[in-house]
Amino acid sequence: xxxxxxxxxxxxxxxxxxxxxxxxxxxxxxxxxxxxxxxxxxxxxxxxxxxxxxxxxxxxxxxxxxxxxxxxxxxxxxxxxxxxxxxxxxxxxxxxxxxxxxxxxxxxxxxxxxxxxxxxxxxxxxxxxxxxxxxxxxxxxxxxxxxxxxxxxxxxxxxxxxxxxxxxxxxxxxxxxxxxxxxxxxxxxxxxxxxxxxxxxxxxxxxxxxxxxxxxxxxxxxxxxxxxxxxxxxxxxxxxxxxxxxxxxxxxxxxxxxxxxxxxxxxxxxxxxxxxxxxxxxxxxxxxxxxxxxxxxxxxxxxxxxxxxxxxxxxxxxxxxxxxxxxxxxxxxxxxxxxxxxxxxxxxxxxxxxxxxxxxxxxxxxxxxxxxxxxxxxxxxxxxxxxxxxxxxxxxxxxxxxxxxxxxxxxxxxxxxxxxxxxxxxxxxxxxxxxxxxxxxxxxxxxxxxxxxxxxxxxxxxxxxxxxxxxxxxxxxxxxxxxxxxx
Amino acid sequence: xxxxxxxxxxxxxxxxxxxxxxxxxxxxxxxxxxxxxxxxxxxxxxxxxxxxxxxxxxxxxxxxxxxxxxxxxxxxxxxxxxxxxxxxxxxxxxxxxxxxxxxxxxxxxxxxxxxxxxxxxxxxxxxxxxxxxxxxxxxxxxxxxxxxxxxxxxxxxxxxxxxxxxxxxxxxxxxxxxxxxxxxxxxxxxxxxxxxxxxxxxxxxxxxxxxxxxxxxxxxxxxxxxxxxxxxxxxxxxxxxxxxxxxxxxxxxxxxxxxxxxxxxxxxxxxxxxxxxxxxxxxxxxxxxxxxxxxxxxxxxxxxxxxxxxxxxxxxx
Numbered sequence: 001x002x003x004x005x006x007x008x009x010x011x012x013x014x015x016x017x018x019x020x021x022x023x024x025x026x027x028x029x030x031x032x033x034x035x036x037x038x039x040x041x042x043x044x045x046x047x048x049x050x051x052x053x054x055x056x057x058x059x060x061x062x063x064x065x066x067x068x069x070x071x072x073x074x075x076x077x078x079x080x081x082x083x084x085x086x087x088x089x090x091x092x093x094x095x096x097x098x099x100x101x102x103x104x105x106x107x108x109x110x111x112x113x114x115x116x117x118x119x120x121x122x123x124x125x126x127x128x129x130x131x132x133x134x135x136x137x138x139x140x141x142x143x144x145x146x147x148x149x150x151x152x153x154x155x156x157x158x159x160x161x162x163x164x165x166x167x168x169x170x171x172x173x174x175x176x177x178x179x180x181x182x183x184x185x186x187x188x189x190x191x192x193x194x195x196x197x198x199x200x201x202x203x204x205x206x207x208x209x210x211x212x213x214x215x216x217x218x219x220x221x222x223x224x225x226x227x228x229x230x231x232x233x234x235x236x237x238x239x240x241x242x243x244x245x246x247x248x249x250x251x252x253x254x255x256x257x258x259x260x261x262x263x264x265x266x267x268x269x270x271x272x273x274x275x276x277x278x279x280x281x282x283x284x285x286x287x288x289x290x291x292x293x294x295x296x297x298x299x300x301x302x303x304x305x306x307x308x309x310x311x312x313x314x315x316x317x318x319x320x321x322x323x324x325x326x327x328x329x330x331x332x333x334x335x336x337x338x339x340x341x342x343x344x345x346x347x348x349x350x351x352x353x354x355x356x357x358x359x360x361x362x363x364x365x366x367x368x369x370x371x372x373x374x375x376x377x378x379x380x381x382x383x384x385x386x387x388x389x390x391x392x393x394x395x396x397x398x399x400x401x402x403x404x405x406x407x408x409x410x411x412x413x414x415x416x417x418x419x420x421x422x423x424x425x426x427x428x429x430x431x432x433x434x435x436x437x438x439x440x441x442x443x444x445x446x447x448x449x450x451x452x453x454x455x456x457x458x459x460x461x462x463x464x465x466x467x468x469x470x471x472x473x474x475x476x477x478x479x480x481x482x483x484x485x486x487x
Numbered sequence: 488x489x490x491x492x493x494x495x496x497x498x499x500x501x502x503x504x505x506x507x508x509x510x511x512x513x514x515x516x517x518x519x520x521x522x523x524x525x526x527x528x529x530x531x532x533x534x535x536x537x538x539x540x541x542x543x544x545x546x547x548x549x550x551x552x553x554x555x556x557x558x559x560x561x562x563x564x565x566x567x568x569x570x571x572x573x574x575x576x577x578x579x580x581x582x583x584x585x586x587x588x589x590x591x592x593x594x595x596x597x598x599x600x601x602x603x604x605x606x607x608x609x610x611x612x613x614x615x616x617x618x619x620x621x622x623x624x625x626x627x628x629x630x631x632x633x634x635x636x637x638x639x640x641x642x643x644x645x646x647x648x649x650x651x652x653x654x655x656x657x658x659x660x661x662x663x664x665x666x667x668x669x670x671x672x673x674x675x676x677x678x679x680x681x682x683x684x685x686x687x688x689x690x691x692x693x694x695x696x697x698x699x700x701x702x703x704x705x706x707x708x709x710x711x712x713x714x715x716x717x718x719x720x721x722x723x724x725x726x727x728x729x730x731x732x733x734x735x736x737x738x739x740x741x742x743x744x745x746x747x748x749x750x751x752x753x754x755x756x757x758x759x760x761x762x763x764x765x766x767x768x769x770x771x772x773x774x775x776x777x778x779x780x781x782x783x784x785x786x787x788x789x790x791x792x793x794x795x796x797x798x799x800x801x802x803x804x
Contacts, residue, residue, distance in 0.1 A: 049501065371654075371655055371658070372658075373655075373659055373662075376643065376658070376659040376662035376663070377662065379503065379642070379643065379662045379663050380661075380662040380663070383663075432658050432662070435608070435611065435612070435657075435658050435661060436654050436655070436658045438611055438612065438617045439611065439617045439620065439653070439654035439657055439658070440617075440654040441617070
């Protein structure tokens, strides 16, 4: 937001004087008050330095895409469609690209009609357009806790009130959701949609169980609410059986899905640099999203849309679609890296933390001893050890909760860096706990084995492990005083 | 107007205040260009000396926040390679950046600063200083503020409401530096007085009051972002309070040996009406919401004139 009047470039002239700048404050829309660049984000900007091992990014590994193939596809686009590639395209997206999207959705066992698809500029635009279309200031969005850190500023910008529901190993507990919806109703507050990442949730790493998926769609139907199903990682499953999308469950019983807005993206199965995602939505909603998109950017880039269309035509020697082969390659790579990270966590975090065992996706979510604030931990880890991660607070709307948790990316980081990065973080954690122990006179090695990782009360199916390690040190008295310390 | 000069604007770096510094630097560069100087922004990194040699500027304007820019490191380096620079010299920088040292100096000179103790991480690890915490608690009384001794921003500043909260606050503050200050919390109004050198010597600018919108304590993010904090300048204070705040700021500026420009932060105790000096910042922010440009503006000194005066400080040492 501040780029329009400041930014970091040195080339612009005629910058306003201090007096003029002060006047801007009165001109900013009220909603910009919720758009803040947090200290944590400032700190994270520093994690992009070359000598820092960063587990903070949300990155896939694009170095695995063959440069020769990239060159060939771009040449094909040039040969067949230069004029179209350089021209504006339709707001809803190019037909050839929409066909690719239908193909990806079919790979997720979800049948969609090309007419229900809107091509967007990354999945992030879907979140923005859905808010733009549905949210009046004060409307409520129900989201998971923790939630996708990138959705937090979007929700804030539209002045949504966000109710977050703490997940367990099966994702969002639906009975808890219902209690929240009941409470909202008695308060006269109006929920508009439920935002969920059912597969390998970012940042939590957990997957919503089939029973909960079914129940979630039922609840949405009973209460006439929309669901925004954010599914960037569904195809990046490294173990276990795929579960049906909420969209496909919504469409069961005949007819089109009419409660679920589905968000998909090419970012994780192909490239985030293409900036191509999509929404699949009930037609009346889709029309509004389309109008919203016209106001935002008219259309997504035809250059990259045509690139995708060319890519999806590619076949390997056995006639299989090449994108599926590449997907397998990515899965093998990411599975290995996930295992490297889990192993390193076992070795270096050991008794000081618990963490998720994601069946897919890009992230592990670790929760440390509650005495550790991961924002402070990041400051020390970055400075003294040259390693970075996302502090848990980023995944909570109030920027306060999640203070002992952290998100770590394994997919975009080489094996050795994962091992070394985790080793360094583990070292800082031990230092901090040691210091705490010295200051408070308590031993750091006082495990409380009775501590359960999460509430699993309403799980219908057996709960997959949210955490491999449940014993971590904890002072035996009430921790609320400590938690209050910096509020 | 003085002759056109080639000015290196030092900004960025690797401190936690990098982004603030980049914005301060960009503002300064634009002002220098409007003043007819040749301004060259330098994002400070390992090639700093090499870059400065190649550029051979007439002066360096330091818009670098954090330990490197404010702690005397860059100042010593510039002196060594013979580049005149803006603002305070190494000694004043070292005094101001070490909040414990600055508070000792102020206390000795009779300038009111909240009671405090400073604590080194090594003292806890090697000298068993943790055992002395109870004495410190007793001497200072809660609530306490714990802050890294050398961190320029509010990042890492923690509150401890009671004994249970103190170890966590200390561990948090130690994440940002090896030395922390434990200070008695003064509840009241948050004031800042900048001191700017001019034709007739250093003079205090009007008092700015920072009024947080929501938080009990205005934090790092709200300090620098539009909309999170309301700034009132000149602060609405009784005349004698304003005068006293300005006198204190000037006294601190001189006590610590500041040069060119500095910002002194104070608290006005809501109970007793007393003023307490917290700390001094030798490289005040120059962003759109920074306190120094606002104070200068209230004194009728526009941003360009402010930068001209800051630049002049490089040649009057």
